[in-house]
Amino acid sequence: MDQKLTIVKVGGKVLESPETLHDFLEDFSALPGPKVLVHGGGRSATTMAKRLGIETKMVEGRRITDEDMLEVVTMVYGGLVNKTVVAGLQAMDINAMGITGADLNLIKAHKRTGSDVDYGFVGDVDEVNISPVIPLLKQGIVPVIAPLTHDGQGTLLNTNADTIASSLAVGFSEVMETRLMFCFEKPGVLINPDDDTSVIPFLNRELFNMYRNEGIISEGMVPKLENGFASLGNGVAEVVITNTEGLSVPGSGTTLGE
């Protein structure tokens, strides 16, 4: 395809309320050209787990996924969040199609091993098969991807949505120019987390390491940026971290570069 593809990953509080989700979907639907949406849903999964009496355990921002938790994330990510987003986009005349990494064999993964922590049914990506998706994009269909993968032997795996987004971005980059946008509740990577005007407009590896050593960039932002830099190093044309408003304003947010 000649047109530039935009992959947007949305997560965090944006998915939490019908209002912020609606605003996001409006801005997303206005993006020109072919596009793919990858969503998270961790907060909804935690809420649903609690309602079912299942305890949520996190290690370094990653969810420990035992059999009960796998059932919860399959329901919440693959069902509740994914279909709510799809129905919302359909109402905006976007022909959305919600799938997981198991559908179309889109993303194959293996259960994480070799870590001191037993993460359970958490998948590390092995391969991305985007070929069945290309004809769909050509028809104007917008894939909406839930953060689940499979091992090819019948087991679903919970995979971080940022990782899904960057893996897909790398896969699509082989056939078309692709930009990757991480969209969350903050306007970008902030110097001061309490000051939304303190956006760092540009980050390369060197600056990232500096801010990280100084403790300015920490927690969930670290794997997000690692994913972003890995994508850039693997052919993705552009990586931006921004909020809903920043989606449609060129130069908004934090742009990653070499």
Next chain:
Amino acid sequence: MDQKLTIVKVGGKVLESPETLHDFLEDFSALPGPKVLVHGGGRSATTMAKRLGIETKMVEGRRITDEDMLEVVTMVYGGLVNKTVVAGLQAMDINAMGITGADLNLIKAHKRTGSDVDYGFVGDVDEVNISPVIPLLKQGIVPVIAPLTHDGQGTLLNTNADTIASSLAVGFSEVMETRLMFCFEKPGVLINPDDDTSVIPFLNRELFNMYRNEGIISEGMVPKLENGFASLGNGVAEVVITNTEGLSVPGSGTTLGE
């Protein structure tokens, strides 16, 4: 497409245990030619609702779907059951793609009105848009459809899986020869529900009305057969009601005819 399409609807106890589901998926995956799977999941939804403290109310075999129950069926049908089936088929080298009627704008419906009973978020089918699915079938992809539709205004609706299957069968019949198979735990429509050898091999409208008046055909079988006859009257080539074993044995089960 030149090849005959088979649409299989699976429900009931077949979906209940990993073993019966696995056996069914093996027989389904062996069916020659393009195929579509439509699944139910009512029992799993009832179980999940109970775990969440949500009461299940049924009227004439139809689930009353208030907002809480809509959340449950979206999670269970669109997430848990759909993705378990997809991962199971992928393990059998079937490139399955699990979607609902909201995805690809496949099935548009409206909230049921005009009944004495308020069914809540239950959808009656308005239109079926199969055109985006045809290229997928040509690629050997097998759509797996969860029994949810949408109203085009952002609301998901719960729609009976038999109705979904027959609506899709009618839609596909316009472009290719289509047969519809209802697969459940019994070998067909039975004269005596306790005797699996009492299968009625052939039913037309006249025989159906006779058995119905005699009380031999009752409850859930009535809407299933109504759906089947409606499909036949709208271009579907063949309608069969059978169990997993009957899927691959020509002449098994109950065949509907004019």
